[in-house]
Amino acid sequence: MLNQQNILIGMGGGIAAYKVCEVISSLFQQGVNVRVILTNTAQQFITPLTVSTLSRHQAYTDADFWQPIHSRPLHIELGEWANLFLIAPLTANTLGKLTSGLADNLLTNTVLASNCPILLAPAMNTDMWEQPTVQRNWQQLQEYSRYHTIGPGAGLLACDRVGSGRMAEPSEIITKLQSLLYTKGQQDFQGKRILISAGGTREYLDPVRFIGNPATGKMGLALAQASRDRGAVVTLIHGPIASELLPTPSNYRRIPVVSAGQMEKEMLTHFSEADIIIMSAAVADVKPAQYSQVKLPKNTLPKSLELESVSDIIAQLGKIKEPHQCLIGFAAQTGDIVTPAIDKLKRKQLDIIVANPVDQNNAGFGSDNNQAIFIHAKGQQKKIDSCSKLELAHQLLDFVAKIR
Structure with missing residues (x-):
């Protein structure tokens, strides 16, 4: 189901980024072509070298985005290349930008330049996740058919809080990706x-x-x-x-x-x-x-x-x-x-x-x-x-x- 598919991963800034490394490695082992975008804050947790080593391909950052154009704009090429787009961990900041249609970095520009299904895997502190503004953005984004969601779950968080906001596990994310690639995001059993x-x-x-x-x-x-x-x-x-x-x-x-x-x-x-x-x-x-x-x-x-x-x-x-x-x-x-x-x-x-x-x-x-x-x-x-x-x-x- 995954072999030779093109999956683009956008990593937000959060401790759960370490889980995404397992996703990248597993996808590569299953024959997936993986490309990864790291936000500036994501690089505070995971280095581009780590991501490029796991994906066997250059990791993209905002530094690449603002380089002089040698062929076509990077966000256009990545958006057209992807069969599926995973954003994990999805932070409150990126969630707010997606809801408003903002595009101020490589990740958010690529979202607007793509048409493939997008899987969102949020991760944040419980109090952040339960803020009314965050929940409003979360519910609003799900009104758009191209956005699909997984999690968050509940458990022990990195802040030592026990509650909701824990990012879905890598195996669960990969299963969801498999389904989305099979269905291309179509929900033909809606309401059944x-x-x-x-x-x-x-x-x-x-x-x-x-x-x-x-x-x-x-x-x-x-x-x-x-x-x-x-x-x-x-x-x-x-x-x-x-x-x-x-x-x-x-x-x-x-x-x-x-x-x-x-x-x-x-x-x-x-x-x-x-x-x-x-x-x-x-x-x-x-x-x-x-x-x-x-x-x-x-x-x-x-x-x-x-x-x-x-x-x-x-x-x-x-x-x-x-x-x-x-x-x-x-x-x-x-x-x-x-x-x-x-x-x-x-x-x-x-x-x-x-x-x-x-x-x-x-x-x-x-x-x-x-x-x-x-x-x-x-x-x-x-x-x-x-x-x-x-x-x-x-x-x-x-x-x-x-x-x-």
Whole structure:
């Protein structure tokens, strides 16, 4: 999704600039052509030498901007070159300039000389971030379709304050950049309500033992991110997911659950308000027939475990689905993935099913990549070769948009 794309990065003056160095390095390693503009205040935190070393290209400063023109003006060339523009950290000063359309340095002149999507990643002290004037500027800038935002989050700041204003983490910024490059900033699911389930469920035998599966929730998180980046209002209902995988802050509603019963309750609660429902969670099929409130001693564990079925959530949803709703299921399979997927599609009255192999390298549970075959109830199929789960999520949304 990033290979050979042109990403221009504008760095403002703030301690969070050190995080942008990781973004630059990661983008270069993924095959991105990176160019960086540093404001004068940014150079108080990060040197042009550091940036040029990481990007393998000259870092641009205001000193370059005011040099005699040898060919075309620098801000024009950079603005036309970029497929995507990231401004991070976005300071209160630069935010105010962007809101007013001011252009008094290389960064702000290049913004006005470009037409590509711009991703803003603000970072500042909590009191600065919460100032009414800053919030007014922030809200006003988001009224323009070319501006996209990520963060800020909350946590321990460099000033030792705990609060909002913390710049998004590099991995989250890169994920957002990937989505914007895929969609070119278009929000074709604007106003759609998408309900997604993710991760595995746990069916406990006692307080410390459970029946589970290897699902990490990465596919569901990618679906939520892609949907939100395309303008949808997203509700994500998820089983236990490692905290480092969860976006902070998320720009969609997250509802954590543990068991299949809890997921069933939440899915049914929010089902009627959704236009598109994507059941990507790996829900347990069975649970222990008896639950012990206290930990069972090892020598008292049953030699054979009596099991009982749990409710089939997606089958229930298929029965109550309204004509305007699109219900999508996942079928994790080994061997022949198509035949059982089509059977599940029909039995559970789905509109689309995603058949994906879990016996292939770098696909399925726990992997960052996936591959699949999309199957529509009317027979259309689309094969997706191995790609990132975020790209697969976007391709599924493309399939939905084309079929519906």
